Amino acid sequence: MLGSTHGTLTTDFRARVEACGETPRQAVHSTAPASAGAAADLDVSGRPLHADVPDLDRFFRPGSVAVVGASDAEGRPNTGITRQLLAWAERVGARLHPVHPTRTTVFGLPCVASVADLPEQVDLAVLLVADPLPVIEELAEAKVKFAVAFASGFAETGEAGARAQERLAAAVQRSGLRLLGPNTNLNAFERFRDDLDGPAIALITQSGHQGRPVHALQELGIRLSHWAPTGNEADLETADFISYFAERPEVGAIACYVEGLKDGRSFLLAADRAARNGVPVVAVKVGRTEAGARTAASHTGKLTGADTVVDAAMRQFGVIRVDGLDELQDTAALLARARPPRADGVVVYSISGGTGAHFSDLATQAGLSLPTLPQAKQDELHQWIPEFLDVANPVDNGGHPVGDWRGRKIIDAILADPSVGVLICPITGPFPPMSDKLAQDLADAAEETDKLVCVVWGSPVGTEDAYRTTLLGSSRVATFRTFGNCITAVKAYLDHHRFTAGYRSPFEDAPRTPSPSYRKAQGLMRPGQQLSEHAAKQLLRAYGIRVPREQLVTSAAAAVRAAGLVGYPVVMKASGPQLAHKTELGLVKVGLTSASQIRDAYRELTDIARYEGVPLDGILVCQMVERGVEMVVGVTQDPLFGPTVTVGLGGVLVEVLQDAAVRVPPFGEQQARAMLRELRGHALLEGVRGAPPADVDALVEVVLRIQRMALELGGELSELDINPLMVLPRGQGAVALDALAICR
Numbered sequence: 001m002l003g004s005t006h007g008t009l010t011t012d013f014r015a016r017v018e019a020c021g022e023t024p025r026q027a028v029h030s031t032a033p034a035s036a037g038a039a040a041d042l043d044v045s046g047r048p049l050h051a052d053v054p055d056l057d058r059f060f061r062p063g064s065v066a067v068v069g070a071s072d073a074e075g076r077p078n079t080g081i082t083r084q085l086l087a088w089a090e091r092v093g094a095r096l097h098p099v100h101p102t103r104t105t106v107f108g109l110p111c112v113a114s115v116a117d118l119p120e121q122v123d124l125a126v127l128l129v130a131d132p133l134p135v136i137e138e139l140a141e142a143k144v145k146f147a148v149a150f151a152s153g154f155a156e157t158g159e160a161g162a163r164a165q166e167r168l169a170a171a172v173q174r175s176g177l178r179l180l181g182p183n184t185n186l187n188a189f190e191r192f193r194d195d196l197d198g199p200a201i202a203l204i205t206q207s208g209h210q211g212r213p214v215h216a217l218q219e220l221g222i223r224l225s226h227w228a229p230t231g232n233e234a235d236l237e238t239a240d241f242i243s244y245f246a247e248r249p250e251v252g253a254i255a256c257y258v259e260g261l262k263d264g265r266s267f268l269l270a271a272d273r274a275a276r277n278g279v280p281v282v283a284v285k286v287g288r289t290e291a292g293a294r295t296a297a298s299h300t301g302k303l304t305g306a307d308t309v310v311d312a313a314m315r316q317f318g319v320i321r322v323d324g325l326d327e328l329q330d331t332a333a334l335l336a337r338a339r340p341p342r343a344d345g346v347v348v349y350s351i352s353g354g355t356g357a358h359f360s361d362l363a364t365q366a367g368l369s370l371p372t373l374p375q376a377k378q379d380e381l382h383q384w385i386p387e388f389l390d391v392a393n394p395v396d397n398g399g400h401p402v403g404d405w406r407g408r409k410i411i412d413a414i415l416a417d418p419s420v421g422v423l424i425c426p427i428t429g430p431f432p433p434m435s436d437k438l439a440q441d442l443a444d445a446a447e448e449t450d451k452l453v454c455v456v457w458g459s460p461v462g463t464e465d466a467y468r469t470t471l472l473g474s475s476r477v478a479t480f481r482t483f484g485n486c487i488t489a490v491k492a493y494l495d496h497h498r499f500t501a502g503y504r505s506p507f508e509d510a511p512r513t514p515s516p517s518y519r520k521a522q523g524l525m526r527p528g529q530q531l532s533e534h535a536a537k538q539l540l541r542a543y544g545i546r547v548p549r550e551q552l553v554t555s556a557a558a559a560v561r562a563a564g565l566v567g568y569p570v571v572m573k574a575s576g577p578q579l580a581h582k583t584e585l586g587l588v589k590v591g592l593t594s595a596s597q598i599r600d601a602y603r604e605l606t607d608i609a610r611y612e613g614v615p616l617d618g619i620l621v622c623q624m625v626e627r628g629v630e631m632v633v634g635v636t637q638d639p640l641f642g643p644t645v646t647v648g649l650g651g652v653l654v655e656v657l658q659d660a661a662v663r664v665p666p667f668g669e670q671q672a673r674a675m676l677r678e679l680r681g682h683a684l685l686e687g688v689r690g691a692p693p694a695d696v697d698a699l700v701e702v703v704l705r706i707q708r709m710a711l712e713l714g715g716e717l718s719e720l721d722i723n724p725l726m727v728l729p730r731g732q733g734a735v736a737l738d739a740l741a742i743c744r
Contacts, residue, residue, distance in 0.1 A: 013359045033179055037641060043666065045642070045714045046520075051269035053243045054178060054236070059146045060188070062094045062123035066115065066144070069128030069133055070098035070106045072192065078128045078196040081150075081186065082106060085126060088189040106576045115142050127151070131490055132182060133168050136570070140175035147172075148188070149181035156183055169234040184231030192225065193218045198475055199252025199336045200225035202245040204238050210257040210284070213325045215702040220472050222333045223251050228402075237262040242270035243658045246279045248277050252336030255328055258282040264313065264641035268664065271317035272507055278500045280335040282320045284308060284328050309638045317672060318499045331489040334478045340497050343421035346490065347414050348394035351434065356394030357427045359456075359483055363406050366487045367632060368494070370394070384410050387442075396602060400438040406716070407437060408677035409446045421451055422490055426483060428458040430466060439466040442664065446476035452493070454645040455479045502670075510666035517543045519714040525716050525743050532580075532617050534575045540722070543705045547736045548623035556602040562621035569593045569624045572601045573738075574609050576616040580740060585612055591624065625735050628722035629684050629694045632660070633702055635710040637718055637744075643710035645691045647672075647703055649681045650724040657681070665707045672703040685727065694727040697736040718742040 041049050062571035067085055082098070089096040092240045097120075098106035101113045109520035110117055115125070115138040123141050126149045132149040139147055148445040153167040165182065180188070185208040196391035200223040205211035208229045218224050225248070226241045228241040240256055254274065261267050269704035274281050288307050314321050320335075322328050346368045357502060360370055372392045373381075381391040384406040389396045395414060414423055425442055426437055441454065446453035456478055457467045462481070471479045524535055531539065537547045549560035554574060563570045574587035581587050586608050589601040592632030602619055611618050634642055641664045648660025675681055676696065682693035687693040702725060709720070721740040728734060 003441070011407045016115075016675040019027045024525035026651060027585045041051055043605075043711060044510060045711050046325050047642070048269065049263050049510055049512075051239065051243045051266065051273055053247060053273070053359045054144075056241070056244045058123040059178070061092050061181070062124040062486070064097065064117055064120055064124075065089050065094040066097045066122045066125040067106075067128065068099040068115065068125055070100055070111065071128075072105075072107045078532070080130055081126075084186055088191075094123075095120075100221060107737050113454055115139055115144070118142060124217060133164075133171055133592075136168070136171045136177070136179075137277075138177050139177055144177055145176055147180060148184060149207045149231075149234075150184060150186075151181070152183045154182045154234070155644050158592075165232060165234050172235045173181050173571065179235040180228070181231040182234060184229045186206070187215075187227045187229040189582060190215065190227055191222070192227075196221060197322055198223055198598055200250050201332050201336050202226040202228075202241075202248065202251045202254050204228045204230060204241045204254065206230050206233070206238070206259040207257060209393060210325060211255075212256050212657050213329045214362060214394040217329055217333055220333075221475065222337070222425060233262045237266065239263065239266040241696055242267075242281060243273050244276040245573055245737055246270070246277045246281075249569050251279060253332045255280065255332035256285075257325070257328070258283055259312070260287070261285075261640055268313060268317055268641070269507065270316070272505050273498055275503050275504055276317040278545060279322060280332075280492075280496045280500065281318070282322060282328055282332045282335065282657075282677040284325065285312065285314070288323075291420055301416070306638070306640070308544045309641055309644055309662055312644075313641055313664045316663055316667060318496065319721075320496060320504065322488060322492075327485055328489050330480055330485040334454075334489040335496060337475065338478060338493055340450055341421040343419055344369050344494055344498070345417075345419040347371075347373070347417075347420050348426070349411065349414060349422050349738075350394055350437065351397055351398070351400050351560065352428070353390070353398075354394045355426050356396050359424070362483055363424075363490075364488050366491055368487065368491055373414075373417060373419075375418050377413070380413050381410060399496070400434050400441070400466050402433050402437045406466055407441045408445060411441055412449075413446060414452050415449045415453075421494070423453065424454045424456070424486060424490065426456040426458065426486075428456075428564045430459050430464045432464075432466070436466045436470070439470040443470050443474040443477050446474060449563060452478065452490075453690055454480065454490060456483055457482045458482075498732070503556075503713070504668070506666040506671070507670055508720055510706065515708065515710055517708070521709070521713060523715070526729045527743050529743055530577050530580070531743065532577045533573065533579065534617065535577075535739040536720075537736065539709075539720075539741055540736050540739055543709050545705055545722075545736055546733055547739075548625055550620050550622040552618040553602075554618045559621050560598045563595070563598050566621055566623050569597070571620075571622040572598070573620045573622065573623050574605050574614070574616055575618055575620045576609070576614055578614060580641075585614070587614075599660070623735075625726050625728075625737060628726040628734075630727040631699060631734075632723040633699075633706055633725050634722060635720040637714070638664075643714040643717075645703060645707050645710055647675050647699075648679060648720075649684070654723060663707075667707065669700060669704065672700045672707075675703065676700070692729040695730045695732055696727075697730075698732075699727045702736075716744055718744045 043049055069078055070082045097118055098109055098111040100111050103111045105111050121143050123145050124145045126151045127135055130151055132151055151159055157378050187208045202225050203211050204215050230238055245254045305689035322331055349361050350354050370393050378391050385391055385397050389398045399720040455471055471477050521539055524539050534552045549566045553559045553562050569591050572589045579729040592598055605619055632654050633647050636643050643663050644662055646660050646662050659680045661678040663671055685694040685696055722736045724737050726735045727739050
């Protein structure tokens with residue numbers, strides 16, 4: 001057994017990291033200040049630490065617009081588009097200039113033959129041409145700020161289209177203008193109601209039709225401020241619009257429909273900006289069922305699919321991922337308009353015991369907290385509710401009072417409890433006059449409280465006055481049509497405010513300069529090769545990660561001597577650059593206690609390797625470590641986000657258990673601990689069936705060191721796998737018993 005060398009993150013951690021040639025601060029992050037345009041704006045991997053926020057004011061509110069390819073000829077598609085753009089330009093106060101090589105007027109407006117003939121420098125050019133590429137250079141010469149390309153036939157059509165889009169993107173980059181599209185539509189130029197007030201939803205969609213449900217929220221009195229239909233994102237992308245909307249004072253929430261992210265780092269920087277500003281981002285991201293499988297030698301690689309990383313990255317930066325468009329609209333609407341919660345407690349108020357029990361089951365299962373109301377509060381409620389009805393939570397009133405003031409008293413008393421932050425009243429169907437009075441009391445109470453009041457109006461009809469007038473007419477009541485959408489939105493609301501209240505941008509603390517560990521590690525890398533276990537463990541040592549006492553030997557006699565130095569019992573393992581999973585080949589021998597067993601094991605291991613045709617660099621004689629929780633920690637390369645770090649339950653069943661959590665660097669200690677709480681087997685670390693609690697601090701330390709390695713060696717390290725990482729009882733540390741590393 002190993003002696004204790006690990007204490008807390010604030011004592012032994014400091015000494016152990018300094019022994020690796022690093023300061024404690026360097027080991028996890030650097031606090032070097034970043035200045036705009038300086039090298040400090042890049043992390044140690046060379047990637048940006050701050051998002052550029054494009055100034056899109058003149059895109060959404062231009063002073064002047066050119067319509068290239070404008071038409072007023074009957075039956076032409078461009079005619080309808082030109083007509084819509086004329087109406088939009090009038091609404092936003094923009095001057096519109098038609099451009100067409102053969103027309104002198106369009107809809108009575110003077111028409112010029114080319115962009116070069118425009119009477120003024122325009123802010124926005126709308127390209128109604130099949131091939132926008134030749135126009136880009138003209139727009140650049142005319143110093144046009146923005147352009148929209150509706151044309152299709154690009155990356156969405158296959159390889160030839162993708163190459164055409166690359167050429168378009170390159171031309172745009174050279175030009176200095178910003179392009180929306182191609183393969184986009186007119187959603188940015190929709191009519192938005194200007195008679196609605198309050199915080200607004202800003203909408204981003206890659207497929208315009210998928211934004212229709214959110215746009216329709218205006219008919220329910222919910223304000224929409226912008227709609228960005230990003231299309232193929234040859235230039236402007238979802239991240240650009242998130243960054244821009246997160247700075248707009250009128251935007252209360254950002255709703256997104258995303259088919260594919262253009263650049264992982266840009267998306268995370270944009271989400272980070274929104275989190276720092278407290279602006280919620282709600283997203284439907286399609287592709288959950290995408291195979292995402294790729295050939296991987298490591299366990300970690302097999303645990304990390306494409307959507308797993310997307311999901312983890314969104315959660316890491318506070319993006320609220322939902323599945324349906326109905327969830328998108330309901331969740332975004334609630335987050336845009338609701339005030340921050342005063343408490344996390346949810347109370348269910350119902351006219352039916354069955355309804356209350358049903359809703360409470362679903363809410364509790366989703367993770368909402370339904371506190372039992374104090375006895376004093378229950379006694380107060382029983383002034384107006386019969387004693388035989390349960391008012392602990394859910395509160396069953398047996399039928400909301402209709403003829404007097406008692407109903408409002410009940411609601412006010414519930415909202416007055418300090419543990420209550422949200423009151424939810426599920427009304428499964430209209431039952432006049434009771435449901436009418438209930439709706440009115442809820443709406444009146446919502447106007448006078450700073451707590452959230454939600455109503456689920458379950459009627460399939462939706463034409464009732466109590467719903468259409470009373471509930472939807474209130475800007476303070478959040479109204480839903482289904483139990484599920486209400487629960488999803490309320491949980492997102494509470495989670496968002498909890499997340500932003502304690503949020504600190506990980507990009508502020510990301511390392512900007514290489515550590516001494518990196519210089520040690522560089523000498524161990526072998527481009528294009530898989531390292532032997534012995535070499536992989538040296539790589540871990542370079543980053544201060546503890547490995548067992550071991551020696552690499554090339555003879556039976558040397559193995560016996562090594563066992564004496566390491567200390568019995570020992571483990572013997574074949575070590576070679578092409579060995580990924582030694583156990584399956586019988587190349588691991590455990591619990592050897594004598595010289596004769598050592599000699600026999602040496603011969604057997606070398607014979608198996610010779611038979612299997614596996615080249616060896618020797619046999620490892622290792623200290624045996626038995627008591628602890630087996631974990632896996634590793635690094636894989638995601639094509640979108642770059643290096644990712646995974647931690648999960650390890651051992652020989654790692655791929656069967658599939659119990660792992662993923663994060664995208666940079667992240668801090670708080671996120672490392674959150675990864676452990678996500679594991680289904682987290683209880684093993686706390687100690688079960690008499691086992692002592694594991695050294696979670698040591699495990700967190702390893703995760704943070706592996707993150708540093710992932711950032712510094714991201715361009716050189718394809719995969720890293722520590723399995724098992726034996727996490728010893730509290731105070732005794734963690735030991736990497738086996739390791740696999742593949743160089744790029």
